[in-house]
Amino acid sequence: MQRGKLPIVKKNLNKLVLLLTALMFILTACSQKSSNSSNTTESTNTTESTAQAAGDSEPLKIGVILSFTGTFAPLSESIKNGLELYFEQNNWVIGNRKVEIKYEDDEANPQTALRKYRQLVDSEKVDILVGPISSSVINALRDPIEKDKIVLIDANAAANDVSWGKKSDYIYRVSFSNWQNGSAGAAYYAKNVGKTAFVIGPDYPAGHEVADAFIAAFEQAGGKVVKSVFPKLGTNDFATYLTEVASAKPDLVFAFATGTDGIRFVQQYKEFGLQGKIPLTGPLELGDELITGPAGDAAEGILANAIWVPAIDNDANKKFIDAYKAKYNKAPNVFSVDGYDSAQLIHQAIEKSGSKKSEDLIKVLKGITFESPRGTITIDAKTNNPIQNFYIVKNVKKDGILQEILDTVPNVTMPEQAPAK
Amino acid sequence: MDLSILFVQIITGLAYGMLLFMIAAGLTIIFGLLSVVNLAHGALFMIGGYFTFTFINQHLNFWLALLISVILLAILGMLIERFLLNRMYGKELEQVLLTFGLIFIFTDLVKWIWGSSPKSISIPPLLDASLTIGVVTFPVYRLFVVVVGCAVALLLWYIESRTRIGAIVRAGVDDRHMLSSLGINFKLVFAGVFAFGAGMAGLSGGLGAPILGLYSGMDNDVLILSLVIVVIGGLKTWKGAFIGAILVGMVDTLGQVWFPSFSMVLIFALMVFILLIKPSGLFGKGVDA
Structure with a gap:
């Protein structure tokens, strides 16, 4: 132990109080996003597809924007689990296309979401989007989505206006609305x-x-x-x-x-x-x-x-619950169902339209019907919101x-x- | 408003305040001697809660689980002080960066180990009862938290003013150079105080879990409030934290009753008001000393 190591402390408490107060406000402002880690994982395919020439065998890139940090983390995790369960059951292929998923964390913050959205659309060039959790995020993304003409499958954000005043031909909700x-x-x-x-x-x-x-x-x-x-x-x-x-x-x-x-x-x-x-x-x-x-x-x-x-007594539900429990070793929740259904909806739309272009997809997405663990679900063509029991x-x-x-x-x-x- | 309802609201405010006091006390004790603002204090609080949760799941009873997590947290605190913090004494900005960085590490570790779904601890059977006061019912556990908070305050008072350790710490707060020239092993004292503060965070985490639940992000919620309390009460004094915590608990609770939309603003307004009249906080000593 050396004497020279004795701590020297500035007694400038004023500065510290100031620093503390400033920190407090920063913390309050960003208490939703307790960590900044971006949650990017890529699902690698198990089977290398060899045929690359034809247009309908190009891989499908799905961009997922959820809130992996903060209050909504459990919901996001569940949606992610549901999505991956579905694609795993289908060997990560739709027709001849292999499926790739890019995840981004919006921290439930519209500004961050916009940045991550640009990243997914401009740099990653994803074909279709799934997300978000928060209604404020979907409000922020709505206009860029209209402009970029990219389809968003809304897996959770329940804001009513997505079906009313701010309805878009490119946004389809699989979950439910607040109304x-x-x-x-x-x-x-x-x-x-x-x-x-x-x-x-x-x-x-x-x-x-x-x-x-x-x-x-x-x-x-x-x-x-x-x-x-x-x-x-x-x-x-x-x-x-x-x-x-x-x-x-x-x-x-x-x-x-x-x-x-x-x-x-x-x-x-x-x-x-x-x-x-x-x-x-x-x-x-x-x-x-x-x-x-x-x-x-x-x-x-x-x-x-x-x-x-x-x-709920139907075959799809029984299979879903068993598969979910087998893969994750815990019980599913309604958000895992929403994730699963988002994947299912994408699968059907691509198969039905035979294309991954937004303009072709939106023709089949309006009024589409699918067998969810919830029962039969129809996406109402008037509101792009599911009609469900x-x-x-x-x-x-x-x-x-x-x-x-x-x-x-x-x-x-x-x-x-x-x-x- | 019915008198019994007012009474229940006051007890509620007190219970919340006492919980905050135990968190803030650890923060201010560490700051008092080490002059370190431990921003990771909220994270330690969170880990204390998760540890308690884990031990209860191993079928230990609540009290034993709480005790073990307090001890583990104290050890963790000791390690942080010995291996990280001791390189940074006197460098305020580096300390802020270090403890801020620890927040990220701890929150991600918690998410990695325990997952992101919220957890909860049930109230120990001994205290799982309700009292009926007038038309309202009140959980006994909260009264218990008030009692523990007061006991901790008494204990702190006793240690500070009646024991040799207290005397050493008091001396260290006033003049740490003198402390070491008196032949006292300041390294041991610093590590001990940091461990004590971390243990307090663990205690409040375990005690708070049955009320607040466990979730990632809870560290931030309590850190903000404890910083407010420390600023209101005055830096370097746990007595300030005691009064500050009761004030914040009360303002928060009664604010929710009378001005439901403004309760968070009220807390900050209180802080601004107190800083205006007494810039060093209620019990703060000479700011520019």
């Missing part, structure tokens, strides 16, 4: 659970869209919303809101809560003694493995309107939490235009 997710179960809840509802949704566009759709549908079904609150996205502690619920004594609570917020919400709902006392209902997230898995027993008894649950499910405890189907709301179709307010 569908908010309104599908409302009539059932009003009829079978109760007439007064307390609505909770995160304070960002999707939260408000789901809540608005629910409120409109619930009131149309003769219900009354006593109060609606919007905690900020990423709320740690729902205690204040749960206390308000307890004192408002509604017949039911309708809560839109996603990702980690959802898990915390469900657990705290139990801790504050509301589980079993005031029925908890919600959109599809509350009846999905991604929340019910980690939340465990606290998720028991929740009613949700789901588009997919393991209990919603299932009213209840979380029951059986060797973990599973969903029991109580009722089916058939063919939930988005209106062609935004409902008048």
Whole structure:
């Protein structure tokens, strides 16, 4: 130990306070993107294709933009798993083409997404895009997509406007819209659970869209919303809101809560003694493995309107679940289904049109029908949004939490235009 | 508003504040002696939570799992101090870069080992109960967090003012050159203090996990709030962190009740306000000393 190594410390605390404050704001601003790693992996083909001459054997390059860092990481991972499962089942070929996937991480940030989009389209020259998670990202990508005329299969972003005011011939949604997710179960809840509802949704566009759709549908079904609150996205502690619920004594609570917020919400709902006392209902997230898995027993008894649950009885679903479990050693969730269906939709469109050119693809994508693990899905030519069944499910405890189907709301179709307010 | 509801909100705010206090205390103790702003403190908090989660999954009970993760975190802290940080004393920018870089390493490691799907820990059976106050029900676990927070504050006070270690640390905060000329092994003291701070992060991570859940990105959420607390309370003093944390917890909770859309802004407004009247923070000592 040398004496000279004694630390010399500048006592300039002012500078440090300044530095700290600046850092804090930077951190707050970018708290969504906790790391900057770009998640680029290339799926290498197992079989080298030899015939390169003909146009229909050129490889198909798919660019995938998802949010691999931050709150939406689990959703993105699930979509990626679903996509890869499908292509693996098809040996990474469509017809004579081999399939390549390029992944990019948009960190749920529209600016980053635009940069990654340019990278995929300009440098990588991808043929078709899959993504994004966040509605703000799809809003940012919409105009460049129209300009570049490149097809985007929307695997998750649920913004209503993608089907209404900002509809594009190049964007097709396989998942669901906020309008569908908010309104599908409302009539059932009003009829079978109760007439007064307390609505909770995160304070960002999707939260408000789901809540608005629910409120409109619930009131149309003769219900009354006593109060609606919007905690900020990423709320740690729902205690204040749960206390308000307890004192408002509604017949039911309708809560839109996603990702980690959802898990915390469900657990705290139990801790504050509301589980079993005031029925908890919600959109599809509350009846999905991604929340019910980690939340465990606290998720028991929740009613949700789901588009997919393991209990849906059809061959495609059974095969999907078995293959997913065999490959990933865990249960799939609704987002893995969306990833799987995105891959399936691309496969069908390419086969049907016999081309990978956007102009040929969009001719077959409008009104296309495919066999999803959800059941038969048709992409509505009027909104480019899927027409699909919603299932009213209840979380029951059986060797973990599973969903029991109580009722089916058939063919939930988005209106062609935004409902008048 | 019903009185019982107000009471519950206050307890909620206190519980949240106490959790933040335990996080911020580690940060400020390290800063006090080592003059290092450990930006990786949030990441250590996160790792503490994930460790506890892992040990519980190995069928250890909650308390044992918590204890082991606190010890492991202290060891990790010791390693960080001995092998990385000790090269950077006195170089503020390098420290910021180092600890900021550690955040990336730790968050990616966590994602690599535990995956990106959120995890959760159930409340230990002993405390898995609810109290009913008026019309509302309140989980006992949060009361327990308040009690632990107060106990930690008492312990810190005792160590600081009544023990030899406390005296050494206090002396080091005031004048570290003098400390080493008194024949005290400052390397050991520094490593020990950093380990203690890291252990505190581990403790709060384990205790907080049943309330906050575990997810990648949680480190950032708490780091921002603990930095706010440290700035409000005053650098170098855990007492400041104590008051600062209670203030932030209260403002956050009651803000959600009365001004639901502004609760985050309120916290920063509070910080700006306090810095305006007292630039060194509530308990900060001489800024330009």
